[in-house]
Amino acid sequence: MPVMTMVQALNNALDVKLADDPSVLCFGEDVGVEGGVFRVTEHLQKKHGTKRVFDTPLAESSIIGACVGMSVMGLRPVAEMQFDGFVYPAMNQIITHIARYRYRTRGQRNIPAVIRFPYGGGVKALELHSEAMEAMYGHIPGLKVVIPSTPYDAKGLMISAIEDNDPVIYQEPKRLYRATKQEVPDGLYRIPIGKAKVEKDGTDMTVISYGAMMHVCRKALEFLEKDHISVELIDLRTIYPLDWDTIAESVKKTGRVLVVQEGPKSFGVAAELIATINEKCFEYLEAPPMRLCGNDTIPPLPRSEDLYCPTPERVHYYCRKLADYQI
């Protein structure tokens, strides 16, 4: 089986779906000739032509607005926003149309679009190139929100996202684009949207994360093993809809839970998880659910960004606190 980075896996997913379905179009700023600033769409224009894979004007609202019209015409647009921080000019189209068209028209017209973009910090990029605002997208009714943490999942989730008949916000953890390689099958396969994955079984506590922070948690596991703390590590993979069942099952078993999230703490994904855990398995809790998150500040510029995001060491520290907690 070929071994791929996440960039390659995503590129492959797009390639496979472009070949598979003539209604799929890939476009965005610098997506065509250049193949994307991270090369996620490299070679695709050459292979599938300028009608299928193309550059747009520098105008995010029209990129997403055009997706609405294309969707009405039966196409499946896969639009790239160049960075997490440049989705905002398109928020009106996303909130008022992409997320609403099916509901508005009682199912007559749906928007099977994928809005994909690199997200999160860790690559020493300029301002507004390090945003992790998935909680915001999760709160907007009508959007599914997907974030992979491995090349294999990235491809399978991308194929599911493109085939989904509803709009999917697909955030790609840019610091994992080339961080690891993994065997990734050729051809079509799917990872279901809305299903979390128990990446590692454990008994003492549950750590829930997703995307780039999964990698941080994985590293923290090494410390925790030395401490003889047995962690069950869950990769959410989908932010909306959340896979309550997998989460509740784990927390019922361990009684302790830490959520690790990159974006700003207040009103973040961790808060929703903790509220849900309270609803689903309050009686099983042996310690207050904890969260380790980005600060309620904007992400600092590159020189200081290491101090912003949770690190394996900080995950370790929180897990220790959680393990030590006694009612």
Next chain:
Amino acid sequence: MPVMTMVQALNNALDVKLADDPSVLCFGEDVGVEGGVFRVTEHLQKKHGTKRVFDTPLAESSIIGACVGMSVMGLRPVAEMQFDGFVYPAMNQIITHIARYRYRTRGQRNIPAVIRFPYGGGVKALELHSEAMEAMYGHIPGLKVVIPSTPYDAKGLMISAIEDNDPVIYQEPKRLYRATKQEVPDGLYRIPIGKAKVEKDGTDMTVISYGAMMHVCRKALEFLEKDHISVELIDLRTIYPLDWDTIAESVKKTGRVLVVQEGPKSFGVAAELIATINEKCFEYLEAPPMRLCGNDTIPPLPRSEDLYCPTPERVHYYCRKLADYQI
């Protein structure tokens, strides 16, 4: 003391601040000649002149973008977005500039702007005129988010918001604009941003809400009194920063808590409150914190909107469930 509706109290707050401080400007679509579609700015242009109170072109991004430039020049812009659903075209300016300028410039340039708009359902308006997305604003680092529930608070909070040296998102519960009247002092007075209010003491449970839903909760209290359930009712008044101390104190006393929120449930304000309560007073909880929220759908059009928002009857039902809960 004069008796005012919330519209009158807000109008009075703007009037008082316009008179008090020549750096305050009020503007937006139909704010000047027309006095706002809800008449919040009525008579202000006549009184303070077209330079202080004026109509803008129909372009929200420029309205908020202009606030940045005005702020740099030492002015205090108070910009109206005509409805909750029409803030979205300005999201880029709000997230990438309004919320960031102080941090970006290490405090050299701040944005003392107020972005005010009517929010929420209940007035049988068209699509996109019934949004309650305060959790989204709360999640954006750099914004304060204020929502009053009475005429008195509305004026005091508006004055604080205008005087605050940081940007404030000020959501006005449109269904309360004319719902009640209250004595409101003439002249300047302030309600501090970041302070919740215990509106009614109680011992059996804490109900936390804000804005339009406060009115719904107040009505529910009538049912609950008959049921001999003693509710402590807290009006948040500020969504960010949340007043943890007041909340924690109450929950420590009652051990039970319900959060009532109009906006979509997932990733909402209630989730953040529940996560915070877990952090601050987990050991005191006698029942899982509960939340009664809007659904994870877009607000239905007027004919069906009564089925969307929490009602006094549903608050009653949830409080009963909460009271009955036994571990």
Next chain:
Amino acid sequence: MAIETKSKKTEKANGQVNGKGASSLFDAFDAVSGKKLEVLDPNGKVLHPEWMPDLDDELLLAGYKMMKYARIVDLKAVNLQRQGKLYTLPVNRGQEAAAVGSAMALRKDDWLVPAFREIGAYMWHGVPVETVYKWYLGLESGSVMPEGVNSLPTSVPISSQIPHAAGIGHAINYKGLDQVVLCYFGDGGTSEGDFSEGLNWAAVFTCPCVFFCNNNQYAISVPRDQQTKAQTIAQKAVGFGLPGIQVDGNDLFAVYRATKEAVDYARSGNGPVLIEAVTYRMGAHTTSDDPTKYRTSDEEKIWEPRDPLIRVKKYLLDKQLWTEKQETAYEEECAAKIDEVVSHVVGLGPNSIPELFEHQFETLTNSLAEQKRDIEEFLAWQGKRG
């Protein structure tokens, strides 16, 4: 690289500045000429026979009847709203020629992308009056099109529909179809970023789109000349390298002529056109609006004799294509039809609980299923308590 050669060009070349110049009309009424296309004067006299469109009597009559129908539907809606039977709605009166005259230029399989003040266009293109009224009643079914009617529903966020039109046009090109998209917006709408982004997309990708601005002089209370310092809305076309034309929007003939030419131009692969129809909103902005706050009745009176219905009727009467008797009979016919629809629509209840949750996604998510259950449980509890 081509750019360099272009910027070397020093000769005045409006045809090129404004687009391909495939139309003599667009050349004659060049966007920066300050000229306005007028055919019929307010008294129904043909002012400019040279610009008379090729409009046969049958089509003309059908157009007039639709204008009339739209007027009656609108008046009735305002009336019903005053009685509390419908919710807030936008008033159409005065803009019927712009709406109907433009939509008449479409083929049935072309696409209509409305704003919210073109019920004449909407209905001409096949949207039933029931649908219009359902939307006014705040029912989602008011955004569902009958099978085969190629129209988007009403769009509330100003100008956000313009990029949708570009996207439809893009898909038409991609699929190799020969449809055209007709997209409406107001004078106020030209200030929104989406106006600019949408027209630019359509121009860059040569999308078959006709962008139609109903310049009715106001955006709620804000007059046109506070919306933009451009002398005309039509001249905004220059910024996108497109033809732009200003027409008398109260003149069915001028509107039809310009739109037909634009539709043909777009269908032939020349790309988009911007049309500015100069008209007047004779009524309030919506039923919640009070125009006396921002305009004088003197001004309103100036526009009364320019009512777009008057001049077509006069023309038809002159040509003996229509009689006062027919007019009366038709009015009654319309009223009866509308009454029938109204009696059905205003009684419609809200969505059911399942309908409240349906269609947010193709299938209910876990959170939606739970929220639905919560409401059902509550209702059961309430039912038990009586």
Next chain:
Amino acid sequence: MAIETKSKKTEKANGQVNGKGASSLFDAFDAVSGKKLEVLDPNGKVLHPEWMPDLDDELLLAGYKMMKYARIVDLKAVNLQRQGKLYTLPVNRGQEAAAVGSAMALRKDDWLVPAFREIGAYMWHGVPVETVYKWYLGLESGSVMPEGVNSLPTSVPISSQIPHAAGIGHAINYKGLDQVVLCYFGDGGTSEGDFSEGLNWAAVFTCPCVFFCNNNQYAISVPRDQQTKAQTIAQKAVGFGLPGIQVDGNDLFAVYRATKEAVDYARSGNGPVLIEAVTYRMGAHTTSDDPTKYRTSDEEKIWEPRDPLIRVKKYLLDKQLWTEKQETAYEEECAAKIDEVVSHVVGLGPNSIPELFEHQFETLTNSLAEQKRDIEEFLAWQGKRG
């Protein structure tokens, strides 16, 4: 109502279409004329003496020196980035005449609103090279201006700074000041909604703003003619009722002449002007970009002899205002100055923990205070473990 009279206007009146016509330059180079203002040719010969700006030798020399300095600062930055001492940064090479020539038209108390590729303008207006390098190093202090320098910091979201310029202009009018705002953006930036909304606001409120487009032929990999179908960027002015002028952006004299006239026009209360400077980004988009992906070296070679530094130098040498010896000495002087700054800047560490939390609000909120405590606790724990 004034609208009606205006739309009755049928005569061709470009002066009015484009603004008040208070400038003969803007009349001569009308936005739809397709003409480009050029003064100096690539060999430093005066092509059009009639458009020669009133630029005294001292100012001219200072301008050239700043162009040269900006070039060296840019080359050094790219170099340092390659060595891993700075992070990703935008490359300025080739655009020095556009940057410096425009900023030279400002008074010290005027406002500069940069995009991110005008360090020549930035430094001319008083921003120290330290600040530039600090920003390239990813330090927030790279956005702090020295006391009295009226400039906004670099703006990353394309064209979002344009409404800021309008807002500053608005405040200038409100306060009755006589300052002017000079706002930069790229060719790609003209596609964003904020370009349109910002220019429109400034036009409607007659704000003293000069909007300066660095048309460097590319937005990253996307060439200008895929960005818009308009023949020129300058003609976009027509849509806002403004004067627009295209200039040779590699010609310091042409850039200065047009900007000076625009600044005077704006300062006199006539409102905004749009300037398109036709230039070329000779380097990569940023240090992370690889231009060979999207353009040929043949194309790059065409622009080499048009390097904006060459022609000013030739002109100065011709006029004996400058010698090769002075050039060498000045280069050394610049290099020394930069080395000194660099040695200081690249050693700067990240923000401290308190600095990480400072300045999000005037005072720390409870959540920020807690998050700060959390990190401090963690660091203490970590310290203890060693």
